[in-house]
Amino acid sequence: MKKEKLKCVCGTWTKPKMFRIEGFQVRGSECPKCGESYLNPDDAYRLSEYRKIKDAVLDAKVAMAGNSFVVRLPIELVRAMGLKKGETVHLSVSGPHEVVVRTDG
């Protein structure tokens, strides 16, 4: 985490710290002198994308690819979950009309 150490507005070097915000692990750093905190830009971006779609219902169509059914995930959801191409997600059925998609991140 080389980028997590930076100079605070008060002039003191910050110390790397892992923040827990709304269930997210957010990398960042904190100033030992004034207590100001700084978040990793990538993690902060993902948190903001998550906040945009949290509690929203996103629609997706079911398509066919060979003998499999395919559901395309909306890009907002992909950004919020930090999904990468080729990544494996875990599907579970949580009710008669509900599927949960879980990531390792």
Ligand SMILES: [Zn+2]
């Ligand atoms: Zn400071």
